[in-house]
Amino acid sequence: MTRRPAGGEAVASKRGIGSEQLLFWCLLELWVLNVADLLLTRYALWLGFATEENGVMRYFLHEGTLLAAVFKIGIVTVGVVALWRVRRRPAALAAAVLLTVVFAAVVAYQAAWLVSL
Amino acid sequence: MAALIVVVGAVVGVAGFAWEQAHAGWRPHVVAMQGGWRVSQPSLGVEAPSLAGDHAAWSAGPYTVVMDLRSGKTRLIGDARDAQSLAPPDVSERAATWAEYASGPDDTNLVYAYDFSSGRRQRLLETHAPLIAAPVVAGDTVTWLSGTGSAATVVSCDPATGRRRVLARGSHLGPFLFADGPFVAWSRQARPEAPFALVVVDTSTNEVSDLTLPDQSGASFDAPILADDTLVWQRSAGQSSTVNAYDLGTLVGHVVASGPLVGAPGFDGVTVAWAQREAGGAGFEIMSRRLSGGAVVRVARVAQNVQSVMVSGATVAWWAGSGQRSYLQTARLPL
Numbered sequence: 001m002t003r004r005p006a007g008g009e010a011v012a013s014k015r016g017i018g019s020e021q022l023l024f025w026c027l028l029e030l031w032v033l034n035v036a037d038l039l040l041t042r043y044a045l046w047l048g049f050a051t052e053e054n055g056v057m058r059y060f061l062h063e064g065t066l067l068a069a070v071f072k073i074g075i076v077t078v079g080v081v082a083l084w085r086v087r088r089r090p091a092a093l094a095a096a097v098l099l100t101v102v103f104a105a106v107v108a109y110q111a112a113w114l115v116s117l
Numbered sequence: 118m119a120a121l122i123v124v125v126g127a128v129v130g131v132a133g134f135a136w137e138q139a140h141a142g143w144r145p146h147v148v149a150m151q152g153g154w155r156v157s158q159p160s161l162g163v164e165a166p167s168l169a170g171d172h173a174a175w176s177a178g179p180y181t182v183v184m185d186l187r188s189g190k191t192r193l194i195g196d197a198r199d200a201q202s203l204a205p206p207d208v209s210e211r212a213a214t215w216a217e218y219a220s221g222p223d224d225t226n227l228v229y230a231y232d233f234s235s236g237r238r239q240r241l242l243e244t245h246a247p248l249i250a251a252p253v254v255a256g257d258t259v260t261w262l263s264g265t266g267s268a269a270t271v272v273s274c275d276p277a278t279g280r281r282r283v284l285a286r287g288s289h290l291g292p293f294l295f296a297d298g299p300f301v302a303w304s305r306q307a308r309p310e311a312p313f314a315l316v317v318v319d320t321s322t323n324e325v326s327d328l329t330l331p332d333q334s335g336a337s338f339d340a341p342i343l344a345d346d347t348l349v350w351q352r353s354a355g356q357s358s359t360v361n362a363y364d365l366g367t368l369v370g371h372v373v374a375s376g377p378l379v380g381a382p383g384f385d386g387v388t389v390a391w392a393q394r395e396a397g398g399a400g401f402e403i404m405s406r407r408l409s410g411g412a413v414v415r416v417a418r419v420a421q422n423v424q425s426v427m428v429s430g431a432t433v434a435w436w437a438g439s440g441q442r443s444y445l446q447t448a449r450l451p452l
Contacts, residue, residue: 022118022119025118025119026119026122029119029122029123033123046237047235047236047237047238048237048238048239048240049238097122100119100122100123100126101122101125101126101129102126103126104122104123104124104125104126104127104129104130105126105127105129105130105133106130107126107127107130108126108127108128108129108130108131108134109130109131109133109134110130111130112130112131112134112135113134116134116138117192117236
């Protein structure tokens with residue numbers, strides 16, 4: 001005997017799937033934007049017109065691009081996986097949205113600066 | 118929805134960039150003129166411009182700005198707000214160089230290079246030793262003269278490779294330093310009032326020449342320009358002032374211009390340009406003539422006092438006015 005979900009549970013389930021999908025796409029965008037941020041920062045540093053304000057990243061960029069890439073991509077990947085693991089919590093989606101907005105702003109700022117050259 | 122989140126962030130980032138640019142204090146006021154541009158720096162003034170090929174560079178307060186003469190587009194290449202002062206920029210067809218001084222416990226002097234094609238800026242030198250002359254650039258190679266006493270050195274550096282080469286080490290070097298093509302030249306003077314000698318190094322063959330300019334007695338020399346194996350100086354003796362050209366090999370010289378000259382002349386190896394007081398008028402005239410001979414041509418009339426004239430190919434430029442009202446104007450050389 002199967003139990004059919006009541007109407008309220010079905011709506012909640014659909015909403016859950018919708019926010020999970022949104023979280024998935026936000027985390028994917030966040031990961032891609034993080035890579036773009038790394039590439040644009042490295043290029044701006046090579047051009048000689050930028051300084052890395054983040055002390056940790058400054059250390060890794062000084063040590064080499066590969067090490068900086070491993071650290072930056074690695075730490076964001078860990079964060080993305082962690083947020084996905086707690087995807088049922090509303091705070092996970094809020095954090096992902098906020099981080100995506102911040103990273104998009106940073107990447108757009110850098111891209112606008114490069115276009116202006 | 119996910120795409121909208123990225124768009125919101127991008128709009129915030131672009132808006133932040135636009136706001137920052139709108140409030141930037143370095144932006145010059147550029148006006149297209151017939152055959153050229155007129156550049157002023159509101160509340161800062163244009164200082165010590167340099168012209169070569171398709172680019173001009175100048176200082177404006179703590180900033181060093183470069184302009185593409187084809188498009189009129191300007192770019193901030195140096196921001197010395199943390200430093201105390203600047204050495205004027207020098208440009209070649211391919212690069213610009215300038216120095217920044219920061220006095221204090223560190224007393225640091227910095228020499229920068231900016232490559233026009235890649236848009237890359239590099240810090241070539243960070244030293245506590247004073248710079249005796251402003252750095253100069255020929256092609257891609259930047260040369261500076263720094264140090265004190267017997268430890269003064271002339272060093273050239275290729276920014277692309279970072280390779281440095283000490284061209285000279287010793288005392289009494291400077292204050293003149295200039296370069297063109299493979300040639301680097303500097304003055305050597307035991308005492309300020311003594312005659313000076315010129316040391317010319319051909320960096321392609323390492324040949325060194327020691328030359329002494331004739332007619333130094335009672336005269337002062339300013340604004341040397343080396344181009345195409347010819348050295349052009351402004352020579353002042355008493356009330357008279359002339360623009361003299363000297364063949365670098367023989368130092369045989371001849372007068373290119375004389376009269377009520379004002380400011381520093383310009384020379385690109387082919388054409389000499391200078392400013393002089395207008396006869397019977399209150400203004401000034403920008404004049405030019407071919408080094409090989411020919412008629413003197415009036416390029417423009419200028420109402421404000423002219424501080425220097427520059428020429429490169431078919432473009433002539435003059436730096437006129439003073440203080441915050443100074444400006445740089447470019448024009449086509451009359452055929």
